[in-house]
């Protein structure tokens with residue numbers, strides 16, 4: 287099953303990292319070829335959590351298949367649901383009430399915050415700092431509580447459905463989000479003080495895992511990984527969907543291309559998310575939260591594609607319909623899968639200790655890679 | 658370029674291909690046997706097209722044949738096209754793009770794993786998601802697995 | 810204000826006999842060992858998918874399972890007592906899980922967290938790669954329902970496991986006891 291640890295004549299050593307390893311954040315298996323302590327080649331071996339979601343979706347109706355997508359990238363489950371809901375709406379050509387659109391964006395940005403918080407804690411933990419993990423979970427719990435009140439679930443929400451939302455927001459939602467924003471604004475600075483300026487942290491992050499803009503494009507990386515290399519790829523900005531064209535925000539670009547740049551992108555993105563939430567939270571339009579749709583949805587024959595910016599990058603859903611009640615073929619272009627393909631390129635020539643730091647800044651979610 | 662301009666331009670470049678306007682983007686389809694690598698080369702290196710970013714690569718099993726579907730984006734001009742290439746079912750073979758777009762190395766391994774398409778020139782074509790000894794290609798429409806698959 | 814001291818749900822096993830100058834505790838060695846064992850269970854850091862996030866929540870500040878003696882999460886199976894299967898187990902992972910379980914020193918315990926580990930959950934039908942329940946691979950002591958279960962549910966499962974260990978009974982004995990109680 288695993289390649290045995292072996293040495294070749296020229297002193298190269300192959301070791302396994304994973305599938306059960308705390309720094310891989312799940313069940314990723316990496317075959318690493320080492321020369322001394324230097325990585326010469328890295329080959330990911332995936333599939334330890336390949337749950338055949340694409341096959342399963344072929345036999346689920348257009349209302350049902352959404353739930354399986356919140357289990358794909360569970361840290362951005364709203365964005366996954368959003369992409370799927372939008373693709374069904376695109377096929378049916380239904381107009382979504384304004385209120386639903388705004389709430390969708392609000393709740394997606396909250397999810398992005400929660401996801402980045404978790405990334406921040408987990409990445410710092412990879413580098414050996416345990417307290418950031420507890421700091422980040424402290425704030426994350428507030429978001430999950432808000433979500434729970436409105437969506438009824440803490441993690442796998444399935445709140446965004448074709449036609450709008452599953453239910454209206456909870457009466458407390460607006461107030462609690464506002465409270466959270468005030469509280470969290472000061473916490474971001476705390477994050478900065480605790481980690482960003484730390485000299486050990488900087489030494490481990492700067493000039494490590496360099497990815498040039500050309501490679502970032504060629505490897506198909508998206509999200510904070512590509513933006514850390516200065517490639518503009520924010521779907522919210524380039525191909526605005528939902529209510530994103532109504533809000534003002536910046537696409538964060540860093541030109542460093544190293545781990546530290548990717549770190550900065552995510553930290554700054556949190557501030558942008560807060561600003562989006564601040565712009566929308568007082569302006570949720572009145573009205574319905576759902577458009578009228580039939581109980582059984584039938585998409586016309588054809589092919590549809592929808593791109594969405596999740597916390598990890600671009601999620602694409604490609605749906606082929608034969609006119610029935612279930613998709614003929616569905617493909618999820620997950621951000622993690624492409625981002626991972628750049629890992630081999632990024633770690634080459636680095637010491638094995640840096641692998642963890644580089645992988646931490648890729649923010650991999652393994653079920654998202656394997657689907 | 659807008660979609661209409663793109664279609665005109667593509668028709669000029671590839672008179673043999675069929676080009677239609679899809680739901681979002683122009684769709685250009687080739688029959689099996691067309692020279693695929695040179696097509697990609699033109700699409701990538703043409704100064705007014707510059708499709709340098711392959712954001713989705715997948716395959717669809719149409720029971721009688723396979724269709725490879727490539728979604729291309731240009732980071733310079735921000736226009737997209739969908740590229741389709743028909744493969745026949747008995748010998749599904751296509752040139753690998755792994756040296757043109759590095760991302761496709763992994764995508765092609767996944768497609769090989771789940772559909773059994775052979776990518777000519779791929780540096781490391783083996784199963785990526787399933788175990789090496791897996792029999793069959795699960796995303797094909799005729800795949801059946803009475804042991805693992807419980808049908809509703 | 811009266812302070813009400815509640816009995817700990819599972820006090821130290823044994824009876825105290827008052828004698829001049831103090832007391833003597835009478836107990837069986839088995840009981841004492843089980844008592845000690847149950848209060849210091851080290852979980853293995855093992856999570857395959859979504860449920861792992863809820864396990865992390867249970868470990869972090871708000872829910873904090875270290876209050877019940879679970880704080881020392883170990884990254885290697887050789888130092889762990891209990892494995893919390895948080896997430897789906899697929900065919901490729903199953904041999905790895907078995908191997909992890911085999912590497913753990915006895916006595917070892919297993920908690921199946923979430924619908925996936927219990928039965929395949931949302932991935933039961935029409936999937937070709939999911940193991941329909943982790944108990945096809947390794948024996949499970951406690952099952953937790955939910956997708957994902959709340960951290961409280963995981964805490965409850967952990968406490969249930971402690972009780973099981975303290976009772977020192979096997980699964981069949983516990984079942985028989987339940988049936989007797991039912992009558």
Ligand code: SF4
Pocket residue numbers: 357442858859860861895896897922923924925926930931955956957958
């Ligand atoms: S039970 Fe639900 S939340 Fe848990 S791993 Fe399975 S799908 Fe994910």
